[in-house]
Amino acid sequence: MTKALYKKHTVRGIIGKVLLYAFFVLVAVIMLLPFYWSLVASFRPETENQMGFSLIPKTFTLSQYATFFERVADVGAGISVFEIFGNTLFIVACVILLSLLTCSLGAYALTHLHLPGEKIILKIMTASMMLPGIVTLIPSFLVVDFLGLTNNFGGVIIPAAFSIYGVLFLRSFFKQTPSEMAEAARIDGAGELYIFFRIYCPLILPGFLTLGLFTFNSNYNSFLWPSIVLAPEQMTLGIVLREFQMVVSDTGALMAGALITCIPTFIIFLVGQKYFMENLAFSGIK
Amino acid sequence: MEIALRKTKKSLRRKQHIIGYLFLTPTAVLFTVFTVIPFIMAFYLAFHNYNLLEVKEFVGFEYFATSFKNAEFMKAFLNILIYAVIFVPFAIITSLLAAVLGNSRLRGAKLMRVIFYLPSITGSIAMAYVWRWMFDIDSGVFNGILTSIGLPALRWLDSRSYFVMVCVVMVSLWSGVGNNMLIFLAALKGVPTESYEAARLDGANGFQTLIHITLPAIAPTMYFITTMSIIGAFQMFDLVYAMVPSGSMEWARTPVVMLYEIGFTRFKGGLGSAMSIILFGVIMLFTFLFQLIVKEDKTV
Numbered sequence: 001m002t003k004a005l006y007k008k009h010t011v012r013g014i015i016g017k018v019l020l021y022a023f024f025v026l027v028a029v030i031m032l033l034p035f036y037w038s039l040v041a042s043f044r045p046e047t048e049n050q051m052g053f054s055l056i057p058k059t060f061t062l063s064q065y066a067t068f069f070e071r072v073a074d075v076g077a078g079i080s081v082f083e084i085f086g087n088t089l090f091i092v093a094c095v096i097l098l099s100l101l102t103c104s105l106g107a108y109a110l111t112h113l114h115l116p117g118e119k120i121i122l123k124i125m126t127a128s129m130m131l132p133g134i135v136t137l138i139p140s141f142l143v144v145d146f147l148g149l150t151n152n153f154g155g156v157i158i159p160a161a162f163s164i165y166g167v168l169f170l171r172s173f174f175k176q177t178p179s180e181m182a183e184a185a186r187i188d189g190a191g192e193l194y195i196f197f198r199i200y201c202p203l204i205l206p207g208f209l210t211l212g213l214f215t216f217n218s219n220y221n222s223f224l225w226p227s228i229v230l231a232p233e234q235m236t237l238g239i240v241l242r243e244f245q246m247v248v249s250d251t252g253a254l255m256a257g258a259l260i261t262c263i264p265t266f267i268i269f270l271v272g273q274k275y276f277m278e279n280l281a282f283s284g285i286k
Numbered sequence: 287m288e289i290a291l292r293k294t295k296k297s298l299r300r301k302q303h304i305i306g307y308l309f310l311t312p313t314a315v316l317f318t319v320f321t322v323i324p325f326i327m328a329f330y331l332a333f334h335n336y337n338l339l340e341v342k343e344f345v346g347f348e349y350f351a352t353s354f355k356n357a358e359f360m361k362a363f364l365n366i367l368i369y370a371v372i373f374v375p376f377a378i379i380t381s382l383l384a385a386v387l388g389n390s391r392l393r394g395a396k397l398m399r400v401i402f403y404l405p406s407i408t409g410s411i412a413m414a415y416v417w418r419w420m421f422d423i424d425s426g427v428f429n430g431i432l433t434s435i436g437l438p439a440l441r442w443l444d445s446r447s448y449f450v451m452v453c454v455v456m457v458s459l460w461s462g463v464g465n466n467m468l469i470f471l472a473a474l475k476g477v478p479t480e481s482y483e484a485a486r487l488d489g490a491n492g493f494q495t496l497i498h499i500t501l502p503a504i505a506p507t508m509y510f511i512t513t514m515s516i517i518g519a520f521q522m523f524d525l526v527y528a529m530v531p532s533g534s535m536e537w538a539r540t541p542v543v544m545l546y547e548i549g550f551t552r553f554k555g556g557l558g559s560a561m562s563i564i565l566f567g568v569i570m571l572f573t574f575l576f577q578l579i580v581k582e583d584k585t586v
Contacts, residue, residue: 114302
């Protein structure tokens, strides 16, 4: 028994620890290598990029970034990186606002309003999350076209304005709030909307923040659907890289573009790290 | 007086229910319009000539017949099967390992969690181009390292063999481990500490604890993640589309890549729909098979 208590001071214990930390370092290197590498490539002139492999860059230049900003206009729509950023941020902001609204309303209703048929609704929702989405890709275009939403930011925003995952996710937050407050407020004559907005929503702000971050992530980088629905002038960040690499052959410029695309996500991640890591896993698996 | 109270309560309840359904309406309407209706329409479109501008004539089972007779499409299913078979086990193992390490009380565990998750937040297309360059035969990192220690350079993404799929799996694992890790982390938090205490008192080492305590405790989560991984793996698109050169496409073309090409580049919406339905059927089949295997294990 005493041997086990002092295990960490034995030679075997120390070797074990060293190996484990070496493993940590190895994993960290693998995980971060692409970031390091794209960083290096984006700050080297293209000639050096083509010249074969070297860990440390020999020349430092900002020309690749300049190339990226300049040549984006060639990518088929004549718009600048800033406009593309603007397009993307506009879409993402709308999606976040709308989906938080729809998801919270739905989650609240399913938690505190004791609706008849609640169980069936929840079952359908959970089941729908398991269905492969690919079947709906082409017909969705038909629907969006029918609604006149092609070549329109709405064609991307509105289909994304709801999220079954979001409803189930926020529901787990609402479940942690008591029903009695709603009962009491109702008897006092408060309207349901008031109860929802003024009483319960403030209570699940962490849930809102986390879902908002998650929604930001999934929509900011989205490529497939926007490329189908949007017009060239409405290009988003997800699409531009693909178009760029078909027009420009400078790897460094492409890496510069990829990194620029990632900057907002990095910033948001660093700021909202706690919410990402700790709360995101409370999905409706239970 | 009591009857009046009961009536008020009933109408309050009724009003509550109506408002509740109203609250659900935005989600319900959007879900119907953008998920349910397209799902049903897929079956309609698969039997009609749809060129993305208008739905034209009825073609019967022609598209299904064409799909099954198309060698490329059939090969795509073989390709995706190979991808799934390699990817899913590794995805589970790596994310579980990441979660166990990230959950431990070692120094740096918290940092490791962040490092594991970082690749997941960046766009897969952006990183796909970074990886494509890292795999580059002449100036890529991997060949650079190989040649500098005297090993021969590999062709990676251009290898014109199933090695391409191995490369795709690598990138997929890299960007996917973070998301699954989070789910496993939540599951690990739910394992009661008493179980670990009991194991330690019985003299179990770390590895034994993992096998006999941790794994059984998070079995439902593993089941969930495996199912979602299978479903996701069969729909692999963006990494292949962004990274694989045409020379190696024969071994990497997935059903969704083909479907995208047929539906949106060649404007054959009907054929694309038929193909997506076939893919859907295959995914459902494998999910069902997986469930059968798991159920059998449970009864044993």
